Amino acid sequence: MQRRTVLKGAALGGVAALGAGFWALPSGEAPAAVSLDAAQQLLAGLVDQPLRSLKGWSPAEVFNHCAQSIEYSISGYPELKPGWFRSSVGPLAFSVFAARGAMRHPLNEAIPGAAPLNAPATQAHALQRLQQAFADFAAYQGELQPHFAYGALSHADYAQAHVLHLYNHLSLIRPA
Numbered sequence: 001m002q003r004r005t006v007l008k009g010a011a012l013g014g015v016a017a018l019g020a021g022f023w024a025l026p027s028g029e030a031p032a033a034v035s036l037d038a039a040q041q042l043l044a045g046l047v048d049q050p051l052r053s054l055k056g057w058s059p060a061e062v063f064n065h066c067a068q069s070i071e072y073s074i075s076g077y078p079e080l081k082p083g084w085f086r087s088s089v090g091p092l093a094f095s096v097f098a099a100r101g102a103m104r105h106p107l108n109e110a111i112p113g114a115a116p117l118n119a120p121a122t123q124a125h126a127l128q129r130l131q132q133a134f135a136d137f138a139a140y141q142g143e144l145q146p147h148f149a150y151g152a153l154s155h156a157d158y159a160q161a162h163v164l165h166l167y168n169h170l171s172l173i174r175p176a
Contacts, residue, residue, distance in 0.1 A: 030167050034101055036138050039163045042170075043131050050176035051123060056108040061117040062169045063126035068114050069165055070133035073158050074140055077148040078113030086151035094150040094161060103164035107172055112148055130166075137162065 032038035051059040072078070081090060097103040110117065120126050137159070146152050153161060 030101065031170055034160060034163050036134060036159050036163065039166055040131065040134050043127065046127060051173050052176040054172045054174060056172060057117065059173050060121060060123045060126040062173060063130040064117040065110065066166050066169055067130040067133040068111055070137050070162050072111065073137065073144050073147065076145040077111065080146065080148050086146060086149065090149040090151050097164055098160055103168040105168060107169055
């Protein structure tokens, strides 16, 4: 009985925090429309541009991280959050991000169990990897794997999640 009370309290606290977090999300203009095509065009504009990161990961690491997320949506994430999380808090968080049209998450937090972000090491090659991941995802017709936190997502929801994820990370990338 006490466990149920704790779980209910945690769930209600999470809902309240997410509701408050909705208003804390950025409301400014996204760098492009929230679509696969717009994200791909934005990335194409970064080719051959020297970039720097305001803090945290280098541009190459950011591109590798975003590519990993897209690749794992097809192949499967190495580690998943517990089922109760993927069926409650995770989908609720995604619905807040989707409704707001913006995502905010720790920008130096690796995907659980993911490979190191050092390959490919150059910005140009990491950007190519990310562009290829977006192209592969756009063309993919098979069943997508559950997101490590959000759980099962449709292709359209995953597309939105990947674009919002990229835009959140690009908020720390500037021309050098």
